[in-house]
Each structure stands twice: as structure tokens, then as C-alpha cells.
Amino acid sequence: MTNRCGASVKGHNPKPMTVVEPSDLSSGRNPLGHTIELGRERPIQLDCGVELGPVTVAYQTYGTLNADRSNAILICHALTGDQYVADPHPITGKPGWWSQLVGPGRVFDTDRYFLVCSNVLGGCMGTTGPRDINPATGKPWGVTFPVITIGDMVQVQARLIDALGIDQLFCVVGGSMGGMQVLEWCASFPERVFSAIPIATAARHSAQNIAFNEVGRQAITTDPDWFGGDYASHDAKPVRGLAVARMAAHITYLSEAALHRKFGRNLQGRQGFSYGFEADFQVESYLRHQGSTFVERFDANSYLYITRAMDYFDLAAERDGGLADAFKGIKTRFCVISFSSDWLFPTSESRAVVHALNAVAANVSFVEITSDKGHDAFLLDEPELHATLTGFLNGAAEHRGLPRGNKPEGGR
Amino acid sequence: MMTLANGGLRVDLKLIADMVEPGSRVLDVGCGDGSLLAWLGKHKNVDGRGVEISMAGVAAAVAQGLSVIQGDADTDLSTYPVGAFDYVILSQTLQATYEPKTVLNDMLRIGRHAIVSFPNFGHWRVRSKLLFTGRMPVTGSLTYQWYETPNIHFCTIRDFLVLCGELGITVEKSIALDRYGGAVPSFGTGWLANLFAEQGLFLLSRRG
Structure with a gap:
């Protein structure tokens, strides 16, 4: 990788709230974060058979990558989420979707970790998607854009992580569709994921x-x-x-x-x-x-x-076998989290993942958090979620030789 | 009441910890807040995992960096592969399982050794409660009323040893415990233990 993208691997400065027009984003200029072009020489091989490239990826970073490049956490956003984890949203001006978890001394401690979150392939916040211009026609892709999968999204993220010069991510974390990406990362690149936190998710999308x-x-x-x-x-x-x-x-x-x-x-x-x-x-x-x-x-x-992409997701079927086959030999430390009132991704889905991980004797923690807030609980202020994340990350940090947080509770 | 041994570990848990070889793989079923796993990790360099039914226990264990899943012996042991662990620990939980026999078999399928402790229903105080009051025993170590107890499969030390015999399980080590969780070697494991031990603690394996 010649592009080590040094410019992006630096301390994150909180930026003033800026409202920009969507046209700024679709033109590739992202005033609030970074963009990178990937796959010009080596296009992305999509699951549907199409070769796509180059693609633009818009991403945000928080914190500083350490000298060993061992403290990077990839945050995967959900269906309608985006890379603005802890920044005001450039269009709505609302706080980032996990802003209460990101910052110095918080769960995702920017004093210790380097956080990366990229807009998914097919998205509309700066990463290549159906709204962009198809270079072959000079017109927006629309529904001529190739159909993408969770696996394709993860391939693109892996290219970004390559470009950032990171071999192994300290952690990959995400809720809902973000959790699907976490599981896909573990199945596709197990050696590149030291720890994984799939939250309120499933290894396949249910009929419902x-x-x-x-x-x-x-x-x-x-x-x-x-x-x-x-x-x-x-x-x-x-x-x-x-x-x-x-x-x-x-x-x-x-x-x-x-x-x-x-x-x-x-x-x-x-x-x-x-x-x-x-x-x-x-x-x-x-x-x-x-x-x-x-x-x-x-x-x-x-x-x-x-x-x-969510509908097509079925980790076991992708590897024509049981779900456990997707995780065979994996060394990753897992923390699977579900919420008791989530009926979109009910606890039984998380438990199926846990049982598959047990079957290959993987290192797994599993917590069902009691909450009446439904699936959205992962985005809300749930102290038990924050304590679980902090404890798990501290334990994983110790095993990775990273500094532990000072405060046992983390949170705010 | 259980007392604490050196290092803050409950006396009965320390006896369990003493049975575990350093550097081994351990699954603690019904691990509570993970205090035994934490101690084993710190003092014996054990690769530990836990299963715990209570949300509070799991949250406390995971928040201190332990690998613990929410689940229970009846539903989760079957999901592990053969020989995944060196030791599978079931401390004071056997009597609360739906199928103790299946649980024991599973423990020795997924682990080379099983370590099991349980309250002894043959203790003289239990016997006398039933004999003299004609009511289900509620004692210092069996504190629940019959209608609210999670303990649905009580057994005596003798019952347990008979079951081990039927299942072809080898008892490598057995310890009688007093009401404080301390070892009472003089009780042995025969009728004296069955009458005077508050708990039994066993190191099991299956040959062949």
C-alpha cells in the first residue's frame, strides 16, 4: 500500500457545527471529514459478479493511531446511520449518533483508541452509491448501480483499513446492520479482528x-x-x-x-x-x-x-454450512450484546451467534441488557450497555497490551 | 455464611481453585459475578470462560473484562465441542438444573475434568428438620421455602456418588465441607460425610 494516508491519521480536532448542502457531499467534497479513492487499479469484486472501481469512501476518525498501529477501532454504522459518529450531522446539525460514547475518558476513549467510521458502500453521505455519477454514462447510477451485500461493504472497509496502514483492528463494533458487518469482518478477515462487538444483530436477516x-x-x-x-x-x-x-x-x-x-x-x-x-x-x-x-x-x-444488502445477509449460507463453520479457528474475543425488548433483532438471534461461537470454543461474552426501549436501545443512553462495553474493551485492551482506562465505569 | 480465604476468594471457591492446574482452560458454569474466574486468571494464568444465568452477574463479570455468557447449564453446555476445556466447574448449581444427569455427562464431554459442589441434603440438620417438624427443611445453607426455591433436584452425597457410578464417572477427589465452606477431611466421603457435611465437592473425570 503506497497510500498510507498519513494525513488522516492524526488527532481529531472537534469541529464547529457546520451545516452543508447535500450537493457538497455528492460532489465528493466532504468538509467535515476525509474521503479516499479506493480500487482504481484493483476494482472491488462485488458478490453480484460486477467489478466496481474506483469507489470513493467518506470516513471520520477520532483519536490518534499509536506507533504500533494496534489501537484502531472500526465503528460500523446501521442502515440509516453514517460516519458522523460523534460530529454534528452536516445536514441536520443533530449530534452524532454515538456522540455520548466517544470522547476522552468515555467508552470509546479517544485518549487511548483511534476510531474509524466510514459511510457504507451504497450510502449517500459521501461514499459511492446510487446517487453518484456512473463514469461510464455520465449520469447518476440510480437503479443501475450494482446490487451490493454486507460482504461488499466489508470488502470496501477492509480496503480503507489497508490504506490507513492498519493490519489488525483492535476492535470492530456496530449495532443492527453495523453488527452484521462486525460478524462479516470476523468471518472474512478473522486474523484482522482482535475483538468484536456485534450489538442487537443477527447472523442472517429473518423473514419478518x-x-x-x-x-x-x-x-x-x-x-x-x-x-x-x-x-x-x-x-x-x-x-x-x-x-x-x-x-x-x-x-x-x-x-x-x-x-x-x-x-x-x-x-x-x-x-x-x-x-x-x-x-x-x-x-x-x-x-x-x-x-x-x-x-x-x-x-x-x-x-x-x-x-x-441486509436481506441477502446470511453468514451460514454464504459458507454453505452451519454458522459455526463461519467462525472455525477464530481467535477474536467477542462480546455479543442484545436488548430484552428488541423484537427486530431479538435475543434469540444473538444467542444463535453465541452458540455457534461456543461450538468452535471461541472466546465470547454475551449480555442481554434489560431495556424496554426496543431495538433503538443501542443508540440510547443505556448505562448497562456503556458499562459492558467499557469492561469488555478494558479486558481486551489488557490482552492486546494497550493501556486500560483509569475509570472502571467509563461512561461519562 | 461463607467466609473469605486469603486473596478475597470464598473458602469453598478457593478449594475449587486448588484443584485447577495452572495455565489450563476452564469453564465456570454458574459463575456469578466471576470472582473465581478472576482469581484463576490472576493467580493461575487460566484461560477462563463463564456461563451465568443472572443478568446482574453477567454484567458484573463482563464489566471486569471476563468472558462470560448469559445462559445456563441446561441449555448452553450442549453447544460446546468435545474436550474444549480442561476443567468444567459447577459450583452449588447442580441442584438447580433441570437435568442433572445430562449436565454431568455434558460437563465430562466438553471438559477433561469436572468439578462439582452441591449442598448435601443428607446433612443431619436437614434430616432432623424433616423428621421432627414434618416440614421441608429451611436451614442456614438452604434458605428458601419449598414454593420459591430454585433448587429442584436435591441430592445427598451418597446419591451423587451412586449416580457417578452409574454414569461411569471416576471420582478423583472428594472433599466434605462444613457450613463455612471449609474442608473437613475427617468426615471422609462415606456415611460420616453424608451425615455431617454441609456440602460435597468433587473432582471428576471419565476414563476411556
Whole structure:
């Protein structure tokens, strides 16, 4: 690797909140982070058979890579997440999705670890995806973009890690689809992953989850503004379809208990029913808000491609055998985490991963965290999650010869 | 009440720890907060794993850097491969399993040795409670009422030894424990132990 990308391997300076236009991102200029071009000489071999390259990858880093290059943690984001783990989102201005976990003395201690998070292949925050221009046609890819898999996303991440001059990651961590990437890393590059934390995830997407994704995709593709995926050349956006997709998906991220606690049957700014189809209930108003804000920051075609990648994910089938075969001989230290009220990626899915790891006598910890917040719990302030992550990372750091944190509790 | 030995480890756990060879692979089933695993890692350089049913126990163990999964002896032991460990430890948990026989067999399938301790239901205090009050015994070491106890498969030391015989298990070492978890060598492992030991502790293996 000639490109050691030295410029990106330096201390992270907190940046002032800057709001940029999405066009800045699609033009390849990423004012808040780094971008790198990969695969120009050696294209990415996608699972669908297509060779893709070069690809642009947008990523963020926090902390400093040590001299041994042994303290790097790759954070994998979820379906609608992005690389802005701990920075204000460039479009919405909202805090990073794990900002409460990243920083000096926090769970992902930037005084000790070098954190990397890249936007996934097929994404819409700077990494090559369907919104970008197909160099062969000079037009946006749209649905002519090749169908990608979780494995493809991980191949691209591995190229990025190569470019950063890192042989072995100290840890790969992620929740939901990020957890799928963690498992894929362990199966594809076991020797490059010292420790792994798959959170609220599964080794394959369930029929129920494929079904929910299909509802979302149908909402998008039946929106007249989708134009067969070519909305860019019609100066349109299937915002209604994408909003409905987000609303349906958002329900699956919560739990009945969380919805009830938050909204109950409370009415939104009115004393009685409208006897019409306004957003009478607070929960309706909330979902509509979720949908309408989501479309500002996410590309509809990216949503199609990334949900498809999740649907195709089946770690055991990829290696035509039992799930345990995917992990044979692995030395990685695992910490599998689930949440008791998560019905999208229920504990039984995590337990299946744990049992597969047991079957190859892998080094594994497994914690089901009691929470009524549903799947979204991994993004929320859950002290038990923070304590588990901190304890596991400290234990792994000791085995890797990295300094342990001073505070046993970590957190904030 | 259990007392603490040197190094902060409970006396009965220290007796278990003494049975473990340094540098070995250990699975502690029902490991609680992982204090035995932590001690073994620190003092005997053991590659330790744990299984614990309580969320609080697992969280405490993982938060101190131990490799512990949430699970239990009945459901999780079957997932490990043959000979994955040198020692599989089941401390004061056998009586709470659904299928003690399967658990014992699994322990000696996945481990070269099994270390098992359990409260002795043959203890004179238990016998006398039942004999003189006609009610299920509640004692210092058996503190639950019958309707709330997690202990569903009580046995005496003699019962246990009979089962080991039936399963072709070799008892390499046996220790009778008093109410404080300390060893009482003078009890032996015969009728005296069955009457006076509060707990039995056994190092098991299966030849062939």
C-alpha cells in the first residue's frame, strides 16, 4: 500500500457545527471529514459478479493511531446511520449518533483508541452509491448501480483499513446492520479482528425483517416521483414513499412499552378526535415528523440498496454450512450484546451467534441488557450497555497490551 | 455464611481453585459475578470462560473484562465441542438444573475434568428438620421455602456418588465441607460425610 494516508491519521480536532448542502457531499467534497479513492487499479469484486472501481469512501476518525498501529477501532454504522459518529450531522446539525460514547475518558476513549467510521458502500453521505455519477454514462447510477451485500461493504472497509496502514483492528463494533458487518469482518478477515462487538444483530436477516424491508421498498418504488429510480433526471424525489418507509421501519425500532410510555393514546394539540385523518394522536404526529426529517438527509435509492444488502445477509449460507463453520479457528474475543425488548433483532438471534461461537470454543461474552426501549436501545443512553462495553474493551485492551482506562465505569 | 480465604476468594471457591492446574482452560458454569474466574486468571494464568444465568452477574463479570455468557447449564453446555476445556466447574448449581444427569455427562464431554459442589441434603440438620417438624427443611445453607426455591433436584452425597457410578464417572477427589465452606477431611466421603457435611465437592473425570 503506497497510500498510507498519513494525513488522516492524526488527532481529531472537534469541529464547529457546520451545516452543508447535500450537493457538497455528492460532489465528493466532504468538509467535515476525509474521503479516499479506493480500487482504481484493483476494482472491488462485488458478490453480484460486477467489478466496481474506483469507489470513493467518506470516513471520520477520532483519536490518534499509536506507533504500533494496534489501537484502531472500526465503528460500523446501521442502515440509516453514517460516519458522523460523534460530529454534528452536516445536514441536520443533530449530534452524532454515538456522540455520548466517544470522547476522552468515555467508552470509546479517544485518549487511548483511534476510531474509524466510514459511510457504507451504497450510502449517500459521501461514499459511492446510487446517487453518484456512473463514469461510464455520465449520469447518476440510480437503479443501475450494482446490487451490493454486507460482504461488499466489508470488502470496501477492509480496503480503507489497508490504506490507513492498519493490519489488525483492535476492535470492530456496530449495532443492527453495523453488527452484521462486525460478524462479516470476523468471518472474512478473522486474523484482522482482535475483538468484536456485534450489538442487537443477527447472523442472517429473518423473514419478518425482509418483510418489513419490502414494505419500505414498495412505498418508495410505488411513489410516482421515484421515476423507476431515475428521479434525479426528473428533478424529483420520492419523498412520500421514503417517508412512509421510514415510518414503518421506525415502529420496528421501538417497543410497545416505549411507545406507550412516550405517547400512550395522547392526542396531539387537541381536546378531542378530529373525526378525520389528521394526526390526531401524538404517535402519528411523531411518526410523520420522523418520516419528513428523514427524507432531508437520506437518498431513496440508497435505502433500496442497503435494505437489500441486509436481506441477502446470511453468514451460514454464504459458507454453505452451519454458522459455526463461519467462525472455525477464530481467535477474536467477542462480546455479543442484545436488548430484552428488541423484537427486530431479538435475543434469540444473538444467542444463535453465541452458540455457534461456543461450538468452535471461541472466546465470547454475551449480555442481554434489560431495556424496554426496543431495538433503538443501542443508540440510547443505556448505562448497562456503556458499562459492558467499557469492561469488555478494558479486558481486551489488557490482552492486546494497550493501556486500560483509569475509570472502571467509563461512561461519562 | 461463607467466609473469605486469603486473596478475597470464598473458602469453598478457593478449594475449587486448588484443584485447577495452572495455565489450563476452564469453564465456570454458574459463575456469578466471576470472582473465581478472576482469581484463576490472576493467580493461575487460566484461560477462563463463564456461563451465568443472572443478568446482574453477567454484567458484573463482563464489566471486569471476563468472558462470560448469559445462559445456563441446561441449555448452553450442549453447544460446546468435545474436550474444549480442561476443567468444567459447577459450583452449588447442580441442584438447580433441570437435568442433572445430562449436565454431568455434558460437563465430562466438553471438559477433561469436572468439578462439582452441591449442598448435601443428607446433612443431619436437614434430616432432623424433616423428621421432627414434618416440614421441608429451611436451614442456614438452604434458605428458601419449598414454593420459591430454585433448587429442584436435591441430592445427598451418597446419591451423587451412586449416580457417578452409574454414569461411569471416576471420582478423583472428594472433599466434605462444613457450613463455612471449609474442608473437613475427617468426615471422609462415606456415611460420616453424608451425615455431617454441609456440602460435597468433587473432582471428576471419565476414563476411556
